[in-house]
Amino acid sequence: MVSSRSVDLDELRALLGEWRNGSGSLAERLAAAVEQAIERGELLQTWRLPAERSIAEELGVGRSTVVRSMEVLAARGIVHRVQGAGSFITGKRSSPRTASLPPGLRSKYQMGEYTGPGIIAATVPSSADLPADALTVTASELLDASPDGEPPGSGYHLAGLAGTRRAISAMLTAHGLPTGPNAVIVTTGATQSLSLVFDQALAPGDVVVVESPTFPPTLDLLRRAGVQVVSVRTGDAAVDTEGLAKVALKARAKMAVVTATCNVATGHSVTSEDRRALVRIAEAGVTVVDDCTLADYHPMPQPRPLAAMSDQRSIITVGSFNKIYWGGLRMGWIRSHPTLVPSLVRTKAKTDTGSSVPSQLILAKLLRHHDTIADLRRLQVQRRAAATRDFIGRELPDWIIEGPGHGPAMWIRLPVRDSAEFVAFAYQQGTAVGYGGMYRSDGRASQHIRLTLTSGDDEVARGVADLKAAWSAFPDRRRTRKGNAR
Numbered sequence: 001m002v003s004s005r006s007v008d009l010d011e012l013r014a015l016l017g018e019w020r021n022g023s024g025s026l027a028e029r030l031a032a033a034v035e036q037a038i039e040r041g042e043l044l045q046t047w048r049l050p051a052e053r054s055i056a057e058e059l060g061v062g063r064s065t066v067v068r069s070m071e072v073l074a075a076r077g078i079v080h081r082v083q084g085a086g087s088f089i090t091g092k093r094s095s096p097r098t099a100s101l102p103p104g105l106r107s108k109y110q111m112g113e114y115t116g117p118g119i120i121a122a123t124v125p126s127s128a129d130l131p132a133d134a135l136t137v138t139a140s141e142l143l144d145a146s147p148d149g150e151p152p153g154s155g156y157h158l159a160g161l162a163g164t165r166r167a168i169s170a171m172l173t174a175h176g177l178p179t180g181p182n183a184v185i186v187t188t189g190a191t192q193s194l195s196l197v198f199d200q201a202l203a204p205g206d207v208v209v210v211e212s213p214t215f216p217p218t219l220d221l222l223r224r225a226g227v228q229v230v231s232v233r234t235g236d237a238a239v240d241t242e243g244l245a246k247v248a249l250k251a252r253a254k255m256a257v258v259t260a261t262c263n264v265a266t267g268h269s270v271t272s273e274d275r276r277a278l279v280r281i282a283e284a285g286v287t288v289v290d291d292c293t294l295a296d297y298h299p300m301p302q303p304r305p306l307a308a309m310s311d312q313r314s315i316i317t318v319g320s321f322n323k324i325y326w327g328g329l330r331m332g333w334i335r336s337h338p339t340l341v342p343s344l345v346r347t348k349a350k351t352d353t354g355s356s357v358p359s360q361l362i363l364a365k366l367l368r369h370h371d372t373i374a375d376l377r378r379l380q381v382q383r384r385a386a387a388t389r390d391f392i393g394r395e396l397p398d399w400i401i402e403g404p405g406h407g408p409a410m411w412i413r414l415p416v417r418d419s420a421e422f423v424a425f426a427y428q429q430g431t432a433v434g435y436g437g438m439y440r441s442d443g444r445a446s447q448h449i450r451l452t453l454t455s456g457d458d459e460v461a462r463g464v465a466d467l468k469a470a471w472s473a474f475p476d477r478r479r480t481r482k483g484n485a486r
């Protein structure tokens, strides 16, 4: 748990910095500065702020200004005011930004149904491209022996079939992360991998540092775990990883969750210097979860996962085959220090008794073609990214594509204060795209949309053309044009 402590006046003044700069009343500016310090992980849940009268004297403002700013923060659920005892940081925010999406779209997201006319909201590589001979499981394989000669027996293999664990460990080793089969757990996907790691390692009240933007279900899982999420923003679309590492130490974080090789939204990778900063915080005891789900989309040569730089037990790597092979496979993995495997397996056993054997048999066969499939996927998204860039440059010149262009998605900044209304409007017109606000933990507005490139060439082209038609018809396009929300 995060221990309660009193923040002293000097510390608070330093945290608030140039709080008077900005817009709104003095009380609103003060409230915003407190909120930003919470977001940076410099004020933590349960900490107590100094008395309002003392804050007023320290900052040279009237007491009523401080009272009003605390009222603003209390109304947003960010502080809890206790008569006579001061204000405590709760760190909780009002409902996340997805609430601004229309119920139809929200429930589609929640149900994972992205199959609108323009399939550009989800990462959905096609099974049609996979080698057909790898997609079969014979009766004898199920009854007698897996591809490398082991009988699946009862079918209950909590950590995964031995042959499949071997195939995953061989793939990781070939990609520069030496791994034995006893360090691998087969899961139903990276979402389950993250969920197991969080269940096993976190307790309510722990502080967890994440990137912003990050994979939305990571945020959902962390909220469910009752932890305090501190997110580190992007600067020019790249995550400030060194800043993230610093915040993790300062906030005494239990965990940092990063996508060191391909950010879910921007496609950015962490530089080798920043990777060292992440390894250092792992050495200092912070559990670093390196989500490699999209790493295969990174152009070759790919940087090696963080765990290849240090054998720290506190670096856990997770990944998936659902985004590079096919979503319907439902296969992912955790790679951890072998001593952590038994407790992760026990955690998995609470909700299932082992991943599907037929899927694991197919996966072991697909893994023989891993590099060929990954090459194909990279080529496909690069081709669609180039066509989409051309189209946007020509037809939507005030849309800004951010990020290096790696990965299966594009992160696009629209000339509006908040893209939620446009995302909802486009959906009503029949085109689904990701709303940027879902990829950040702070519940604030976002100018961004996320557009995926994994459905077919024609589908992506049609989806982007439909999006342009929706933009032309979007009534608020002009009214909201001048905006600078991040």
Ligand SMILES: Cc1ncc(COP(=O)(O)O)c(C=O)c1O
Pocket: 123, 188, 189, 190, 191, 192, 215, 259, 263, 264, 291, 293, 294, 319, 320, 321, 322, 323, 331, 332
């Ligand atoms: C970064 C990241 N992590 C995890 C996942 C979840 O993957 P899975 O479908 O295997 O649960 C995704 C899916 O897009 C992702 O992009």
